[in-house]
Amino acid sequence: MDRLSCMKTFIRIVEAGTISSAANELGQSSQLTGKQLRTLEHSLGVQLISRTTRSQSLTDSGHLFYERAKIILAEMEEAENLISETRAIPRGNLRISAPITFGSQVLASKLPEYLKQNPEVSLELCLSNRTVDLVEERFDAVFRTGELPDSQLFARALAPYQMIICAAPEYLRQAGKLRVPQDLKKHQCLIFTHTSMRTEWIFQGPDGQVSVPVTGRFKTDNSEALLAAALSGLGIIMQPYPLMSTEIAAGRLVRILPDYEVPNRPVHVLYAQDRRMTPRLRSFIDFCTTHFSQ
Template identity: 40%
Template sequence: MDQLSAMATFVRAVETGSLSAAARSLPSSLTSVSRQISALEEHFGTRLLLRTTRQLALTDDGRILYERAKSILGEVKEIEAALSRDRHEPSGRIRVSCPILMGRLVIAPLLAEFLRRYPRLSVDLLLVDRAVDMVEEDIHLAIRVGRLRDSQLVARKFADLRMVVCASPTYLARRGVPRMPRDLADHDCLVFSDAPGSAEWRFAESTKADRKIRISGRLWMNSLDALAAAAKEGAGIVRVPSWQVDADIRAGSLRRILTDYEPPPTPLHLVFQPSRLASPKTRAFVDYLVEQWRAADPFGAHAVAAL
């Protein structure tokens, strides 16, 4: 049995929804498709698909194989591209994941020029505020904020990001300027979290009680840019990434406060699967980000490392 060919057939069957549809799209015979999947089930000693008259359903073991097979087949394509004669002309599809706000404001505006520059490349941009499983979700490159857990992935630090606390001049004139983190208890704070309720804001403070301040406000949102817009209108005090409100602070519509208590910066990393770090299309995308972010300095870091 050619395992790669069998896995490709298995993946196609799952994605098309039936053995006959897989046979038509390969193209191949229905008998050949059925034989390859049966051979896979015999090889792994488990049922992979539940066949009905109308559709296919994955077993738990089948779902595991499907995710891993997609990743393996993707890596084979990466190897083929890296060793092909046209490796200086990146081609194919690159899947990138990124936090929602950063993806919308910083990454998405760069994609039109990238696609013009590399006409043989396509981009899937997944905007999610979670750490994706890069193998199971077939992600080539992830942009992650914060400390990384130990893993088999390759990470490159790209910049340092700061969280700042700010409010509009009109709000501060009306309610006063908090001098210490504990003063926030007497203010209207704008809460960002995944679900309504309170949140914690971290500060650098010698007094241990002030390192974490529990915030509960009258206005909650699960969108940082919507909260920043509300803060500019005088709704209260907001805690956001500095790069998000840098222009508003320069324009005077927001004022940065509690600067003496700002916590240390948080690292921004580019994360790769080791097998895809040298991929021409991954390299092209990373080099493009480095070039654009060095020129525009979107995070105010003034030092983007060469990767």
């Protein structure tokens, strides 16, 4: 006989008080119920329930096995529920947080496709450059750019963010020479205050990594404001390529320092360590890893 079925019958006998009562609850005969108990005892090599014509009681081994069997069957039920959830149709509301530039320039254009694939899901996208608290602010998932600190959250690595350095033609006509990163010390750099780029810019060149301290008259924590300043000829900008690709194609910005690459910034999607991941969150994480894969 199936070991799990015998375990379920044993637990029902203990909780019902008698074999006949358990049989009634299980919707089967007392003979089959008693046979399942004897089969379980035989397989374990111990007596679990001491039985007389008038009463029954758990043996010491029966007490131990009863407590463990309840845990095993509960975990089995939970596993079955998890499998059912993975096969369920995603539905409900997703609350997502992302940095402003990544969210508006990269993520937002893909979300209509996700919603089309999952018509019973609605999505709230919150854009902010601050580090939100996923649990306290009730987000289902958050996107982070840059190196991750130690965290209790699960993280899926996505395609890194391509960073570039540019300036408007007007600025370059008026500015001094700009052949190597060290020349930036004599230029107006547009400072993004949200990351370590507020104090230094890092490059990978022919001779390895180069770190250059940067200063400038204009600082902001908003990439779009930084772009506007660059287009007006106020200085040199280092930002993600998706933000500036249209302006570069139109000739309104020009890439500089061609012999030096700006290291890409890592991108991750994070979510809580919750074993009971909902179908809607699972579908969103799977969508992101497919469409923003490395």
